[in-house]
Amino acid sequence: DQQVKQNSPSLSVQEGRISILNCDYTNSMFDYFLWYKKYPAEGPTFLISISSIKDKNEDGRFTVFLNKSAKHLSLHIVPSQPGDSAVYFCAATRSNFGNEKLTFGTGTRLTIIP
C-alpha cells in the first residue's frame, strides 16, 4: 500500500526554467510533509517542509505547496540550476505519532539541462 506516491519517475528541465515535482498521499492522518534531495552515493538531505496548517512554504528558490483537499503537494524550484539535478523524495508523517517515522515516495529524478 503506497501511501505516498510520486508518479513521475523522471523530469528534465532547462536551466533557468521552473521545475515542478508532484506528490500525492492517501493517508489523511498525515499532517507534516517534507522534501528530501539525494545525490548518488550520499544520504538524503532535507530540503523544505510544510505543516498541514499552511498551504505554502518558501525558502529561497524552493517553494512547497500543499492542497489538503486533493491530498497533493508540489515542490517548485525556480530558477532551476544544474546543481539541482538529483533524486527528490517526498515524505509524510503524523506529527503527534510519538516518533519520527517518515513515509517516503519512490522519488523523482530531476535532470537540469544546461
Added chain:
Amino acid sequence: ETGVTQSPTHLIKTRGQQVTLRCSSQSGHNTVSWYQQALGQGPQFIFQYYREEENGRGNFPPRFSGLQFPNYSSELNVNALELDDSALYLCASTLTGWPGELFFGEGSRLTVL
C-alpha cells in the same frame, strides 16, 4: 559538528548469514532511525531508537533488530539474510521532538548473494 556516519559502506553476504551495520549519530542527537532503500524505491522505515529503547517499528520481521548505546550510536542487525534484503540501509538521527528534519548518513549498501 560531525554528521551521521555509517559503516561499512559496502558489504557482500550470502543467504542465511547475519550482518551488523553501525551508525554514529550527529553530535547532540538522541534519536536514531533506520531505513531500508531497495533499488528504485524510496526509503522504508525499519525502526527508531530513543534512550536505548525501540520507539516505533515499521513492517519488518523480527530478524531485523537493533540497539542504541548510551552515546546514542546504534546498530542494525539482520539475521538469516534473504536475497530481498539487498538494499541501501540508511541511518538517520535527530533531536526528539517534532517537527524536525532527519539527518541521514551515506548508507551501507548490502548485497546478498
